[in-house]
Amino acid sequence: MMQRRAMVIRVKPEKLEEYKALHANPFPGVLAALKAANVANYSIFLKDDVLFGYLEYTGSDWEADMAKVAADPETRRWWTFTDPCQTPWPTARPGEWWSDMECVFHMD
Numbered sequence: 001m002m003q004r005r006a007m008v009i010r011v012k013p014e015k016l017e018e019y020k021a022l023h024a025n026p027f028p029g030v031l032a033a034l035k036a037a038n039v040a041n042y043s044i045f046l047k048d049d050v051l052f053g054y055l056e057y058t059g060s061d062w063e064a065d066m067a068k069v070a071a072d073p074e075t076r077r078w079w080t081f082t083d084p085c086q087t088p089w090p091t092a093r094p095g096e097w098w099s100d101m102e103c104v105f106h107m108d
Helices: 013-024 028-036 062-071 073-085
Strands: 003-011 039-047 050-057
Touching (some): 028 039, 062 073
8 A cells, every 4th residue: 555655854055956966866875775675656845945745655665665775875875965955853862864744634
C-alpha cells in the first residue's frame, strides 16, 4: 500500500541559492538510493524560508528503508552539502531533521 508522506524544514536564507543549485543537479546515487528504498514522486517545495517535502512510499518498512538511505555513502556525502543549508523546524523533536507532517485532508 502506498503511503503519502510530507515533511517540513527551514532553509537558511543566506544558503537558499546554494540549496536550489544543489537540487537542480542532485547526485545520481542519492536518487538511486531513494528509489531502492521504495520512494517515488519526491518533490520539495519552497515558500520564503520553508521547505515542504512530499513523497510516496511503496515499501513495507519505512524505518528500515530510511536506515538504508542514511547508511548510503553517496547520500551521506550529499548531506554534507545540504545539511548546512537547513535548520530544523522550531518544534522538531530532539535529533529530528525534517519534521514529519500529519495529513489532515486528501482528495483522490
